[in-house]
Amino acid sequence: MSTQYYEGIGRRKEATARVRIMSGSGQVVINEKTGEEFFSRMGDFDIALAPLDAAGENLASFDISVRVSGGGVTGQRDSVQLGLARALTLMNPDLRPTLRKGGFLSRDPRVKERKKPGLKRARKAPTYTKR
Numbered sequence: 001m002s003t004q005y006y007e008g009i010g011r012r013k014e015a016t017a018r019v020r021i022m023s024g025s026g027q028v029v030i031n032e033k034t035g036e037e038f039f040s041r042m043g044d045f046d047i048a049l050a051p052l053d054a055a056g057e058n059l060a061s062f063d064i065s066v067r068v069s070g071g072g073v074t075g076q077r078d079s080v081q082l083g084l085a086r087a088l089t090l091m092n093p094d095l096r097p098t099l100r101k102g103g104f105l106s107r108d109p110r111v112k113e114r115k116k117p118g119l120k121r122a123r124k125a126p127t128y129t130k131r
Helices: 044-048 050-055 073-091 093-101
Strands: 006-012 015-023 028-030 062-069
Touching (some): 006 073, 044 050, 050 073, 062 073, 073 093
Antiparallel strands (some): 006 015, 015 062
């Protein structure tokens, strides 16, 4: 017997998260770890699950399974947040205006700028010496 789930993909910078939500007992598994264990920095786990609060849904009625790769802690947190919001809209399209108003359905377009020739990084120039 296969369980019905809703999947949303979220991206931010170099991070990509595949979020699946299904009815269950409130278990959050991110890369085979519990949610609190994976996001050990204070507040990150709550920010990642913010779309649930905004939608007025109770975490205890869902199981959330996440596969996240690439990027750093903040990028992964924000990609999980976007993926969760997209999965919630697939599950219940009536939540779309609420999540849109909260800013959970907008992908952050900022990415790392490319290195330019003659510079050390994207914008940092070598030290100027007059003589």
